[in-house]
Amino acid sequence: MPPRVRLRWHSPQTSAIPTQSHHLLPHRTQIRTIRSIREVVKPSPKPFEKYNKAITPYALSCTAALARKETATPHRPGVLARKKGMSSIFNPSTGKLQPVTILQLDRCQVTGHKRAGPHGYWAVQVGYGWRDPRKLTKAMLGHFGEVGVAPKQELAEFRVRNSKGLVPVGTELHPSYFQIGQFVDTRSQTKGKGFAGGMKRHGWKGQPASHGQSLTHRTMGSSGGGQGSGSRVHPGKNMPGRMGGQRHTIQNLKVMKVDDENGILVVMGHVSGPNDCFVQVQDAKKKWNQFEEKNLPIMPPTPAHITPDSQALEQAAV
Template identity: 45%
Template sequence: MPPKAPLHWGLLPPAFLLPSSTRSLLPLLQQNAAQISRPSVPYTSVRSIKSTNTPRPDRFAHKPSKPALNSTSTAALERKAHSTPLRTGLIALKRGMTGMYDPATGKRTACTVLQLDRNVVVAHKTRAKNGYFAVQIGAGQREARNVTKPMLGHFAAAQVSPKRWVAEFKVKDEAGLSVRVGESVGANWFTQGQWVDVWAISRGMGFAGGMKRHGFSGQPASHGQSLMHRGMGSAGGSQGSGSRVLPGKRMAGNMGNESVTVKNLKILQVDEENGIVVVTGAVPGPKNQVIKLQDALGKPWPKGPMSVAELQSAVGALETPSGTEAAASAVA
């Protein structure tokens, strides 16, 4: 197909193509056209196909109607703000399980007893220095001769005795750092009826088969099956699948001894004097297992204290005569 002649839209057609009524206006049109600056290169039309498909949304956008996610650390903290607790958690020890009866309904509820052992704030992590807000809690006690020199210097800077366990608890903003370094936090940091999340290392059960480890149903128990009742079956295909075991295949192996999170446990009882917190249900790990306890992410934030000063003022209000009478009337 021969190339199409360029169309010069800014030029006038020849005079013989114009009607007689318009030819008298040619001098005026030429005068106006001379005043208009013409481009040095004449315009050439480009023939193309107009697409009817709508453009695809950015694959980095969380939702198609919203802009792409920002990759800065500040934007990442803003995205996690709604699911970051407002205040720090504490370190506890699992003492065992028991049952508690509800006096109103008479129903027995299985519960776990957790004990807090000398929880002290060791350090603060700030956004400017560390990139996030967190409170470092130390618990227990350890002799100085059994602590490394770097950790001895870390405890000495906070002016606290050497601790046996140290853990960090992220908080949403600077308001979560209201608990100052060196302050001790007890069991009354949590209130009866609130919800908490628990992190711990589960019991190690050694090498286990597929049925125990992953809950397989096993092979049929009859109809010619021989010595394969608890077998896991095929581990992979032959030529069609590359003659290999695909990654992530659930097989026999080491069971337990891994980090487990249990969400939304309700606190049934708090004993500040003995450092006891009783929660519903089971908690990962054997007895004397170290437990991390913090406000639940899937429940409304509790109206608990944000600092030790608020904690002491609340306790002082209850110890006054009027507060004691109010508490007795509430119990009655």
């Protein structure tokens, strides 16, 4: 057996025992010094205000939010219409029948404003149709009575870019509010289908019809992995559930026909929702420069779209 090596617990550099006191220590006494790890000097954490001192007031302000959404906000409000059905129109440029959707406007008037100061954004409230005052609450009757507009069947709010898009209260919006050839966005509620399976709701292909597949032709397969993916179902997984009944936007629909006499607005393509559903029609967000390209007026002519009641309200306000 090899000789045992005696461990040396202290180093001559770290021992600070005076020479004259060695004779006071017992024989074979070992002196151990604790080696401390040098602390790493780290900078003190700075407060949140110092990091974003220059950009925090701007980024979190209402003015900054409106500036970020300026190019994606239309200049003027939209209108409320009802979907009456679909048809087709011959397009002489392509030589084909184009599917179109027929929308009808009925006594569409401006009923209120939202301003950036008290409310935080610019918007215009638009009403559609007429409703029996006996079926309205006192609060709604007071709102309509304050602005001098007849009770409306449906109300909608349209955001605008700035104060220039605030159409006077009481202004009646006709189909000629839009120009033939311009592009609009439509927002409506889709048809409610109730609880639907995955194949109908998400368009799954389905599992094999043979090769030992037993009564699982239309059902879903695995809903998630094991340990590698966290042993859970990830958010947003396509599964069976309630289908439809959601707000849906269709962008860049071309205006094909305008009829003020019958209150008809015809747009190319399909609009979500069943017949007689309410549709919000507004200038296309992604075609923000279409008025400059085609030299179209941004706001409608004032005398042709303002009723006598709204003119009296404006004079009273002045």
